[in-house]
Amino acid sequence: MLPVTADAHLSGPIAVLVNPTAGRGRYRGLLPQLLDGLAAAGRPVRLLPASSPDEAESACHAAVADGVAALVAIGGDGTVHRAMQAVAGTDVPFGPVPAGTGNDFALDTGFPADSLAAVAMIADALRAGRTHPVDLARMTGTDGTERWYGAVLAAGFDAICNERANRMRWPRGPRRYDLAILVELARLRPRRYTLRLDGVPHELDAVLVAVGNCPTYGGGMRICPDADPTDGLLDVVVAGRVNRRTLIRVKPRIYQGTHISHPLVSSYRARTVELTAEGITTYADGERSLDLPVTISAVPGALRLLR
Template structure:
């Protein structure tokens, strides 16, 4: 069971205690794993997976799920997720109970394994959305803020980044889709394996983690005055009807823009250009039956 190496998250620690109590009652042996840092935790998780375990359980938010995916993707070991973070968007997309650690804990022992697609950038496995442009800047800003806590950090980060906003020139190449290449000025580009990011924003409403493809959402050339009229619509998916929003589908997407970086699952991925690929049935996840 992976727990946050940074510590200090009381909700995650309480959820971990709930999982351990459930596993003990069910007669399972469980080993909490937390290294000194993220790299150390991942190394320990990979060692346990290689040695042979029945399940790798992850207690935390999307960042911890991202860490767990690096250890189990491409193996026969299923992933169980106990949401205990700020966004929990991977769990949201797959119907894993949020706000109920006991219900999520029962999936460790009684969940139904299902093969789920992932996205991949280089050697990095991604469960939710690869974001670049405004949304990546917001995530980067929010990760560096120490106040306020919770979802309010993202609200403050949005307000700060809006004051610095400008559309950026992107080149987007799409393999396996109807449109092979797009060049345009964009404020936001998101490539989704699943629909949600940012704590419930349906940025890629058509993303389906079982269809072997990725969904791409592009907000074209919206500046600081226009973008705030689009952002609230991300929560219900109605932004797709906005004239500044374009959508595409592809199995492989190349994103290029000078001086732009990408985030995925709330974690820094790297500077553009990057290639995002769909990997069908890359991981087994224990889900409600």
């Protein structure tokens, strides 16, 4: 565990990114209380204007460039992911407030599931000038594009299902993803991957590859159950030549993390992961990200959490 750090001179406003549609809007009524809780830290609270994910990310970058004391993201993993791009690798402290359908990064890094309790923790850390450093994963594409993520990168069947669901216009809501899974299950086939783990190559056929900085994704699925965001390493979980029946049978075990004992599931650990396959668009923290091939590096202490 990395040591707790303290800043005695945090100053300036608290910038807050809010996703009002997170958790299907069920947290919207709590927003005034959440903002009041942050104001209890004794600093002005500044809401960041954003009407799209790209605008949200740009607003966070602008706030950090303006010298805010801290950045807080109220929403799910997607909102946290967007805000994280602005503070990764900087000295600006960050507070994720769980208020979405999936809150994997916040929960895996020690924040309470209750959003009001998370705000109280963040405000107390701000008053005390207290931060906890945690690792992030940095992705680099072939064109040099860089993205950060905190939880898990999906680069197999799960990413393919997300990509199909995002192309569909019907049905709305979770049923669209369920339908995408059914379609892709019918088309399931292993793909050839090349993994280079700290420079050591592995050629394999697989239906699922996940690279985790934290254990969970998808709202509590422990896909990389042994991942630790303070150990300076990435956990890689691979489901090999798995057929439809086996995948359906193994999937419920992911919530407990017991799938890694299946003979067709392998796990690895590395500081740097180079991942190559044809026709895969990755999803990081549930957000559409870079096309393969990518290089992923664990960056120790890249984020300073307010807890």
